[in-house]
Amino acid sequence: MLDRALKGSQGYWGWLVFLLVLMGIGAGCWFYQFFEGLKITGMSRDVSWGLYIGQLTYFVGVAASGVMVVLPYYLHDYKAFGRITILGEFLAVSSIIMCLLFVFVDLGNPVRIMNVILYPTPNSILFWDMIVLNVYMLLNLIIGWNVLAAERKGIHYQKWIKVLIYISIPWAFSIHTVTAFLYAGLPGRHFWLTSIMAARFLSSAFCAGPALLILLCLIVRKVTKFDPGKEQIRTLAGIVTYAMLINVFFFLLELFTAFYSQIPGHMHPFVFLFKGLEGHGNLVPWMWAATVFAVISLILLVVPSTRRNEGTLAVACAVLIAATWIDKGLGLIVAGFTPNPFDTVTPYWPTTPEVLITIGVLATGFFVLTVLYKVAVSIKEEEVAA
């Protein structure tokens, strides 16, 4: 099966080489970080997590959203999604690879990473996050690969795969719940200490992930002979719409609690994000951009004619991804640390090497995604031809 990734057009190879260059630059910066320490990043005592952990959070969501195509197909027998479950599963695999790499590059002592397993601490959420992420990746890889292999041979996949599929469905919810628990159980961080965190994470995941999947489907249709299907994209668009509405609703609930109660600790992170606090407001333009993007995406998604038009749907998905990324990949972490426990603001902005390492990890994920999609799409193309 993997041999299909070795035969491709010039565009395919060009894209892979481009990603390899970005990976190389990222790896170089990572070695610099390895020898100098994390001081080359923008993080500090007060904002001790930054862009890396933000990306971890965002891509756990993208990974979990694979279930939005798996669940309707296997639990509701929604046949149309049978064509694209493999795309959802392989998107989950490459997202988890990114997540694990983002944790890895964030560690101060990466050579000791095996301590997490050698000296397990079940009372730490990070330990459980490591477990659920790795298992979810393996589940999706095994399921996707075996179902695809069976499809290639024109036979039904084996029965034990079905068991794994049923396990993978609640497991998808668990990975993002556990990731939310990383934040939602920490005393003294008002922005994170909220029981709606896991629900908010899932809703933003189930709009951002399928939105990315829609864009990927449109790209696959354009560059290959395999068409993921009009109905499939239309159903995904419906899922994205509902999830985004719920996501925005949950966010407004947070605003209500913070500002109606007028508790300063609850209001300050939001004030920091949208207005600036103590003269520090480097995220303000980003958060307002995210707000505008969210509104645009919702208008395009809720109005039936623009949702059904694939051109405007693509725009809606792109701005939705931007809005949710700013909210979760950037604002969530920094605002959680702001103001610090001494009620002052320490600004954070990622440094150039930090950004390049982040891009390197993203490139690695998209490299894996491209190779996996190439295998899957090649087999689908052969089916179409046969």
Place this chain on the structure above:
Amino acid sequence: MDLAGALRTFISEPAQPVHGGKSRASARRSDVQSLPGTAMRQGLPHPSNLREKSDGIVAMDMHRCIGCRFCMAACPYGSRSFNWGDPRKAPKELNPDYPTNMDYPERSKGVVEKCNFCVELVTKGELPACVQMCDKIKVQALTFGDLNDPESNVRNLLREHYSIRRKPELGTGPNLFYIV
């Protein structure tokens, strides 16, 4: 104790150290920086925070810490710091007034540090460095002693003065008291 001259006096808990006698284990909570409820329980993907049962001080195992900084996010007091770079590289010229402590294990980059009441001194029966320094410069701003001993210096101070603790509502039971 010259309270008039001191805006803040902080007192901390661990037992007056070992002195050949038995160490006093009890239901005592540990010190402020080491939050038995939070950093200890939630913060760590692996047991790099050691809790010395004898005196309640929470120390770090810097040979095991992977540097994920979860404990820093978990600490509601902002009391933890991280070696973003190599701590050995930091000062170009060493300040002779602050000589390198040869008794203390080598620090490295990429691990979290915290106040551990100078556990290496306390074990030898000395006071934490900050308390010693205060005594040396005759500013008795800091007092260190055993909260479990009803007749200890710290218990006497707490009996005689109003004191506050940071964020007691979080239930972390910090044993660092500020006399007001």
